[in-house]
Structures are given as structure tokens and as C-alpha cells.
Amino acid sequence: AQTVTQSQPEMSVQEAETVTLSCTYDTSESDYYLFWYKQPPSRQMILVIRQEAYKQQNATENRFSVNFQKAAKSFSLKISDSQLGDAAMYFCAYRSGTGNQFYFGTGTSLTVIP
């Protein structure tokens, strides 16, 4: 089974600074998708960004970008110009290109310091 590992249970960042959240995964598949989800205290799952494994270009969504290293099976999330509203739990997730099930990491709790 695929595994997703987030080695940072907690991170903090000063407002307006940049922070990087780490994620590694283990798979033998070549076709898959990777995601970062944000979970605020309301516990809703909000999609932040997704990356298709076949794409070499790193995905970017406004202040959020990823560093996708396929050979290293690494998928980190960079948040630039951090805002107070970015404070949340962040989950890295994997989905096979041939299946429909998501595999989630254990999450990183991000605190933004004013």
C-alpha cells in the first residue's frame, strides 16, 4: 500500500515570511497524483494544490507552490508571504492514477505568528 509521510507535526512562521512543509511518499506506480489539503479548525478539507506525476513542472497557485522531486518521492509545499488565515492543519495526500482512494499523511499543524 502507498504511504505518505509528513515528518513535521508542527511548524510556525512569521506573518509575511515563507515556510516549507515537507512530504514524502512511497509508491511503485508511475501514474499518480499528489495533493496538499488545508484543514482549518472547522475541519473542512480544502484543496490547496495538486500535482500530476507525469508533469515535470511544479504546480503553483498564487502564494502556494510545490517542489516535486519524483525520483526522491518528495512533494513539499511552499507558502510565500504567509498570512494569518494560512494557519491550519495541512495534509499531504496521494492518489493512484488507476484508483480512486486517497492516502493521507498525518498532517502538519501550521501556526502563523503576527
Next chain:
Amino acid sequence: EPEVTQTPSHQVTQMGQEVILRCVPISNHLYFYWYRQILGQKVEFLVSFYNNEISEKSEIFDDQFSVERPDGSNFTLKIRSTKLEDSAMYFCASSYYGYTFGSGTRLTVV
């Protein structure tokens, strides 16, 4: 933007009682899912449903759980005899080309 709607947002039930969690997937989606998140833990897959039958289920999804699509719009998760350890956030999701999670139902078993 289309949403997956889950009701209720919070449900409290007594141990041993049956509970039904309801979801309205996005209308043109064909695949439906339930996930569970125990407080402080990661989100875990329970079951996927396609073409009116279960297509995949995890070891968590034992005989006390069942899913149903009783009409053309709802997708339900039934827990027959709730236990304290069933207390969790339950997320419904649906997919076709895109994959969308609902906002969750917080189940508290007392």
C-alpha cells in the same frame, strides 16, 4: 462551484444506537466515497461506491458499516450499533474528473 453537501454537520448519538450520515454528491459525479478522521489523526479511507455497489473498502469498514444510494441524489453511511471509538469526523467525497470532499459530519458517540 458545485459542492458535496453533508448533513448533519454535527450529530450526537448514544452508544449502541444506529446512525445514518447523509451526503449529496455533485450531480454528474459517478464515484462516491466515505472517509473518517478520528480527532488528531489522519484522514482514512472507508469505502468507495460505483454503479450501485461497493468497489473498494478498507479494513475499517466492517459489518457494522453499510452504504447506500437510496435515490438519485443521496449517498448514505449507516453505522448499525455505534461504539465510542466511532466518534470522528466523517467526510463524504465524490469524483468524476475532479474529486471533491464535503465539509464533514462530526459524529460524537456518548
